[in-house]
Amino acid sequence: MKQLAQFFLSYRLRALLRKEFAQIRRDRRLAMSLIIPPTLQLLLFSVVLNATVSNLKLGIIDDSRTPESRGLTSTLTESKSFQLAGYYYSVQKLGDAISRGDIDAGVLIPFSYAKDLQRGRPVTVQLLLNAMNANTAAIAQGYAEGVIATYNGDLTNGGLHSRFMQVSVSDVSHRGVARLTGAYLYNPGLVASWFVVAGIFGLLLILNGSIVAATAMVKEREAGTIEQLLMSPAGTYEIIVAKIAPLFFLLFLMVLFATAMIKFVFEVPFHGGIVVLLSGAALCVLSGIGIGTVIATFTHSAFQAQLTSFFVNPLLTTASGAITPAEAIPGWLQPLVKINPIRHFSVIARSNMIKGSGMETLWPNFLVLSIFTLIMVSASVWRFRKQLS
Amino acid sequence: MRRILAQTRKELTQIIRDKMALGLALLLPLTQLILMGSAIALTVSDLPIAVQDLDDSPASRTLIDAFRGSNTFRIVPLAADRQPETAFTSNLARAALIIPAHFGRDIARGVGSPVQMLIDASDSNTARLLSGYASEVTTAWNANNGGGAAVAPVSAAIRFWYNPGRSSKKFYGPGIFVLVLSLFPPLLATLASAKEGEQKTILQVYVSSISAHEFLLGKIFTFMIVAFCECLLLLTLLFTYFGLNFAGDPTPFIVATILYAFCVSSFGTLIGSAIPNQAAAMQAVALFGFLIVFMLSGLIFPIQNIPVQIRWLSNFVWGRYYIDVVRDALLEGGGWPAQWWKILIIGFTGSVFYTMAWRNMRRMQLKA
Numbered sequence: 001m002k003q004l005a006q007f008f009l010s011y012r013l014r015a016l017l018r019k020e021f022a023q024i025r026r027d028r029r030l031a032m033s034l035i036i037p038p039t040l041q042l043l044l045f046s047v048v049l050n051a052t053v054s055n056l057k058l059g060i061i062d063d064s065r066t067p068e069s070r071g072l073t074s075t076l077t078e079s080k081s082f083q084l085a086g087y088y089y090s091v092q093k094l095g096d097a098i099s100r101g102d103i104d105a106g107v108l109i110p111f112s113y114a115k116d117l118q119r120g121r122p123v124t125v126q127l128l129l130n131a132m133n134a135n136t137a138a139i140a141q142g143y144a145e146g147v148i149a150t151y152n153g154d155l156t157n158g159g160l161h162s163r164f165m166q167v168s169v170s171d172v173s174h175r176g177v178a179r180l181t182g183a184y185l186y187n188p189g190l191v192a193s194w195f196v197v198a199g200i201f202g203l204l205l206i207l208n209g210s211i212v213a214a215t216a217m218v219k220e221r222e223a224g225t226i227e228q229l230l231m232s233p234a235g236t237y238e239i240i241v242a243k244i245a246p247l248f249f250l251l252f253l254m255v256l257f258a259t260a261m262i263k264f265v266f267e268v269p270f271h272g273g274i275v276v277l278l279s280g281a282a283l284c285v286l287s288g289i290g291i292g293t294v295i296a297t298f299t300h301s302a303f304q305a306q307l308t309s310f311f312v313n314p315l316l317t318t319a320s321g322a323i324t325p326a327e328a329i330p331g332w333l334q335p336l337v338k339i340n341p342i343r344h345f346s347v348i349a350r351s352n353m354i355k356g357s358g359m360e361t362l363w364p365n366f367l368v369l370s371i372f373t374l375i376m377v378s379a380s381v382w383r384f385r386k387q388l389s
Numbered sequence: 390m391r392r393i394l395a396q397t398r399k400e401l402t403q404i405i406r407d408k409m410a411l412g413l414a415l416l417l418p419l420t421q422l423i424l425m426g427s428a429i430a431l432t433v434s435d436l437p438i439a440v441q442d443l444d445d446s447p448a449s450r451t452l453i454d455a456f457r458g459s460n461t462f463r464i465v466p467l468a469a470d471r472q473p474e475t476a477f478t479s480n481l482a483r484a485a486l487i488i489p490a491h492f493g494r495d496i497a498r499g500v501g502s503p504v505q506m507l508i509d510a511s512d513s514n515t516a517r518l519l520s521g522y523a524s525e526v527t528t529a530w531n532a533n534n535g536g537g538a539a540v541a542p543v544s545a546a547i548r549f550w551y552n553p554g555r556s557s558k559k560f561y562g563p564g565i566f567v568l569v570l571s572l573f574p575p576l577l578a579t580l581a582s583a584k585e586g587e588q589k590t591i592l593q594v595y596v597s598s599i600s601a602h603e604f605l606l607g608k609i610f611t612f613m614i615v616a617f618c619e620c621l622l623l624l625t626l627l628f629t630y631f632g633l634n635f636a637g638d639p640t641p642f643i644v645a646t647i648l649y650a651f652c653v654s655s656f657g658t659l660i661g662s663a664i665p666n667q668a669a670a671m672q673a674v675a676l677f678g679f680l681i682v683f684m685l686s687g688l689i690f691p692i693q694n695i696p697v698q699i700r701w702l703s704n705f706v707w708g709r710y711y712i713d714v715v716r717d718a719l720l721e722g723g724g725w726p727a728q729w730w731k732i733l734i735i736g737f738t739g740s741v742f743y744t745m746a747w748r749n750m751r752r753m754q755l756k757a
Contacts, residue, residue: 044699047695047696047699048690048695048696048699051431051689051690052694096723099717099722099723100723122543123544124545125543125546126546126547126548127545127547127548129549130551131551131552131553132551132559132560132716132721134430134432134552135430135518139514141521142518142521144545144547145547148544151543152543176497176499176500176501177496177501177502177531177534178501179502180527182507182520183506183508184516185477185508185509185510186510187511188510192513194513195513303668306668306672310413314420314421314424315424319428324431324689325433325512325514328431328432328433329427333427350511351480355511357479357480
């Protein structure tokens with residue numbers, strides 16, 4: 001009996017599937033628009049969205065004008081972090097230059113710089129940072145402190161060594177110091193695009209999946225053929241599954257294209273094997289389609305579906321951590337982050353590709369994605385049925 | 390003039406009657422500013438770090454306490470027999486601090502003791518921040534602990550200008566404000582113009598006595614009014630929730646806002662009259678208003694990081710100049726001397742859009 005039911009199910013389903021695939025095949029434009037623009041977007045976004053802080057323009061007021069102060073200036077500007085933008089002669093001018101955006105940071109070397117150093121007295125130089133962008137400021141601070149620490153190391157190892165030893169011996173105890181040595185794992189070159197590309201990948205899957213699914217579902221209603229479909233012996237589930245299948249197929253093609261690009265253009269290492277990544281992407285596509293089908297049950301035309309996605313997409317995008325770290329999102333938005341499929345896919349993609357995490361650590365993300373998809377598809381089936389009666 | 394105002398009144402009535410349009414005009418801009426303004430931030434605090442204390446001495450525990458005491462770190466325990474990498478692959482920690490077995494003894498003997506910090510660099514920006522924070526904490530610990538590093542020959546006194554609390558909200562808030570103004574007024578303008586084309590009511594306009602200039606100005610004024618209303622709403626939000634205020638002379642900001650409202654409304658009207666199909670016109674505006682402004686105007690990430698091959702494109706993005714003006718008015722306070730040429734560019738772009746819309750309109754009129 002059960003087998004018989006399954007047979008009927010599969011037969012009806014097969015017929016519906018054939019219809020949907022035939023429709024999609026004829027719609028060349030849709031197929032193209034599903035594959036080419038997202039791939040290009042992935043390329044463009046990942047290249048453009050780059051948080052690296054480098055070549056900060058540094059202005060200098062050197063009141064000391066001695067070999068020592070010039071030594072500090074050249075140490076500061078020889079790395080890629082800071083680049084010398086010019087010398088200034090008054091704090092007022094330097095301040096104006098910072099506010100105009102001509103320079104990002106300014107250093108004030110005091111008049112007594114060289115004299116103090118020679119006498120073994122500690123000196124303070126002032127560093128002014130344009131902190132408008134919090135991230136740039138925090139990273140610039142780290143750079144500057146690192147450079148000055150190196151400079152100090154050179155000083156104490158070099159000619160000024162003995163004098164500074166005297167100072168330190170005279171007023172402090174003999175306790176040792178903790179020397180922190182950092183090591184960057186997984187991405188020692190600190191390539192910024194690896195982080196962004198994985199997030200954008202998920203973002204595009206969900207946004208494209210939802211809009212395409214919504215338009216495809218609404219099309220039948222716009223054309224008025226939805227009644228004919230409903231008159232057929234096929235159940236609601238079958239209609240929806242048949243609608244989803246060809247879209248899933250096309251979007252999965254896009255996934256393959258995008259994966260190839262991530263591998264060959266961005267040269268992200270695939271440490272975790274491709275199976276976990278692709279199954280994550282498949283689930284992500286399905287949840288995107290799920291969002292689209294729900295949107296479709298609320299709207300009557302492709303235009304309305306598009307407008308509705310205008311209200312939904314910003315929510316999904318901002319609470320996703322696709323291009324900025326998800327931990328930086330404030331607490332009241334975190335519940336949204338927890339259920340956001342983009343978030344879960346980007347965790348899967350990043351951990352799997354860059355760190356080689358497998359199913360044993362990523363299963364919670366897979367679980368959430370599956371539950372999300374199930375809820376979305378069931379909700380659309382339920383709304384669909386309700387509209388029938 | 391009377392005809393322009395009549396046209397404006399008609400458009401405003403249409404917007405007020407349309408619930409979807411009202412939502413697009415007022416509700417969505419506000420929610421987007423709150424959402425994006427508070428969610429976009431690159432500086433993470435409360436970073437989870439795993440600690441492996443192989444020493445378990447008083448000295449090592451005070452070092453761990455120094456990390457625990459800072460705002461930026463949260464300690465996650467990690468058993469001494471587990472590989473730190475397992476904490477990274479399961480995303481439990483962003484970094485691991487490993488204190489060697491002889492740490493306490495070394496400190497007491499007065500020798501330097503190496504402490505290792507393994508950082509998960511899959512997010513390169515956070516990794517960089519984390520390494521900076523960690524070395525600050527260690528330096529502070531060394532200083533408190535009476536180590537030799539307390540007397541560095543040269544030290545930097547760092548001052549953070551314009552945003553001393555280094556709040557991300559204050560930087561991204563004005564950016565999102567511009568993004569919202571670049572998206573919604575032109576979107577509404579486009580929808581209104583494309584609708585005229587779609588429903589062929591544009592033909593009635595052609596046969597009426599209203600001239601192309603009057604018709605266009607009427608439309609543009611409407612959406613400038615919409616933009617001003619949005620601007621006021623959003624500014625209230627910026628001044629309260631985001632804690633911003635005018636840093637200096639507000640006149641450059643006011644002039645720039647008027648010109649920018651003209652610029653984006655003309656842009657919307659241009660697209661709407663060129664593409665007489667609401668769905669397609671909407672996509673075009675979303676592409677330019679959102680994507681291009683979002684990506685190429687230095688809204689989140691600095692323009693200098695865009696590869697040279699496409700960086701020149703950002704010179705043509707009108708939102709870029711307005712972002713600079715808004716950030717200057719609310720944070721830096723550079724005023725006219727710093728911003729005058731950007732305001733000129735905004736005005737120029739606006740007049741180009743207007744001329745294009747006008748020529749397009751006249752051509753269609755002749756054809757019809």
